[in-house]
Amino acid sequence: MAAGTGSEVMPAEAGEAQSGHAVLTMAAMVVVLLLTVIASLSIGRYTISLADLGTLAASWAGIGPGRDGVAEPVWRIVELVRVPRMLIGAFVGAGLALSGAVLQGVFRNPLVDPHVIGVSSGAAFGGVLAILIGAGAVALWSMAFACGLLALLLVVVMSRKAGHSSILMLVLSGVVVSALFSAFVSLATYLADPNDTLPAIVFWLMGSFASATPERALYMVPIVTAFAIPLLLMRFRINILSLGDEEAKALGLNVQSTRWLALCCVTGITAASVANSGIVGWVGLVVPHFARALVGPDHRRLLPASALMGASFMLVVDTMARSIVPAEIPLGVLTAIVGAPVFMLLLHRTRSEAW
16 A cells, blocks of 8 residues: 555656756746846947946836936937847747747657748748838838748648648648748849849848847737747647647547647748848757757647747847857858757757667
C-alpha cells in the first residue's frame, strides 16, 4: 500500500516541480524583456541616461515634472523615434516567434517557420509593389497584408484534394507559392529605378525598423495583438493537434478548422511584420527551440515563452544593428548570422536521430 501511494505521489510532485520551474523561467523572461526594453531606449548613437528615461516614464504615468525635467532633444528622440521602434521590434519578434512555435506544433516538424506557407514571400511582393508605385505607409501595409492572404488562399486551393488537405500537400504548396511570389519580387526589383526605388526595395527586403514611426506603431501593435490572442487561446488545442490527425480526431478535435484558423492567424502576424520591417528570417525557426529547451514542449507554456523570447531577441538584434557601426546593419543579416548555425545544428541532430 505504501509503495503504491509513493508511486502515485511522485508524478504529482514531479509535475509541481516542473510547473514551478516553468513559472520561474517565465518570470525571468519577463525581467529580461524589461531589461532589453530599457537597453533599446537607452543605447544608440545618442545615449539616453537612465535618469532621463525614469523622468520620462514618470511623466507618462502622470507624475513628476514631466518633459520639463529633460532636454527637448532627449524626449523627442525617445518618444518619436525609439519608443515606436522598440514597440514595432518587440511585437515583430514576439509575433514571428509565436508563429514559428505554432507552425512547428501544427506541422509536427521542428524545422518549419512562418516562411513555409509562402506568406512571407506574398507579403514581401505586396510591399515591394507598394514601394515601386510610390504608395504611402498605410497602402504598403494594406498591399502586403492582401498579398499575404492571397498567398495563403493559393496554398489552400493547391493543397486541397478530395475535400481535405494533408500536411505534406500544405508544405509542398507553400514551397511552390513562395517560389512564385519570390519570382514576382525579383521581377519588380528588376523593373525598379536603380537610382531611387531599387535601393529602397533592397534595403527594405533585408529587414529594418528604420522607418518606424508612432503612426506605424499604432497600426502594428493592435493588429499583431488581435491575431496573437486566438493563438494563445488555442494552445491546448495545438497540443492535441501535435499528437497527429488520427489522435486529435479521436479526442474530438476538428482538425481542419483548427489548423486553418491557426494558419490564418499566422498569416496575419507574418504579413503585418513583413509590412513594417521587411523580411526578417530565422526568428520563427530558432527562438521556439530555445524556448522549448527552457520550458518544455507543452504549448501552454511554450507559446507565451516563445513570444517573450522573440521580443527580447529582436530588441537585442535591433540595438546591435544600429549601434555596432555608424551605418545601420540590416536585421536580416544579423538574424541569419545567428540562425544559420543553429539551423545546421538542428539539422545535424535530426539526421543523427533518424539514423
